[in-house]
Amino acid sequence: MNNFWQRVLTGILFVFIVAGGIYYHAFSFFLVFFLVVVASIYELQGLLTNANIKNNFLTMLSVGVFIYLASFLVKSGISELSIFFLIVPLISLVFALELFKTTGKPFESLGTSLLSALYVGAPFAFLHSLGFHDGVYSFKLPLAVFILVWINDTGAYVSGVTIGRHKFFERISPKKTWEGTIGGFIFTLITAYVLSIYWTDLNVSQWLIFGGITSIMAVLGDLLESMFKRSIGVKDSGSILPGHGGFLDRFDAVIFALPMAAFYIEIFVR
Structure with a gap:
């Protein structure tokens, strides 16, 4: 199977x-x-x-998973907000364990170990804020974020390939162009307008703002992960998705878009 069809089949399965x-x-x-x-x-x-970089995988996993799990339990009504206070003994334990290490750099180990909470666990926790925005689970807002990100990526690619001339952020991502970035933004706004016709949970202006925020933050998220990978000289974060790299490669834009999208909905949409 050539790489094109491998990418197509993996992409279809991923979206499904x-x-x-x-x-x-x-x-x-x-x-x-x-x-x-x-x-x-x-x-x-x-x-x-x-x-x-030396760090503790179990620390990364436990803190990231705790934030994700606690968010679901609270937003779904299974648990009270007080469950988040369990983060206090967990973080205390993480710091205390550094005392028993005889090698390594504690600042580096703690910083990178806790990075997972901010870069992975917390962003996906905001999915629950969108899913349970009205107190009862609805697929519309979480699915909308992914639809908008996917359209933004596709629109940017098509626009960049066809009319892209001016580099957008060449130091981090040499292939990105202003034309592609603006094209992705426009495609995302059009999609947000279409969603407003069928999903009336938000009005038209709210959908357009939601789409605009998602598009801008998705671009920044993609650039950030490119910066991380470029700094250590790797092309992909992993290889679990044939033709598409790893999970971080596929979710980099979503990871950065989710918190701001959820912030907008929680603060400005009632």
């Missing part, structure tokens, strides 16, 4: 699992992204190891 998990039920939604969080933290560990 992600969109299907969001659409089917709250617990399939939880399970799909629980696995994504675990796999992404594992890949992040691999990137750090490749950069010769």
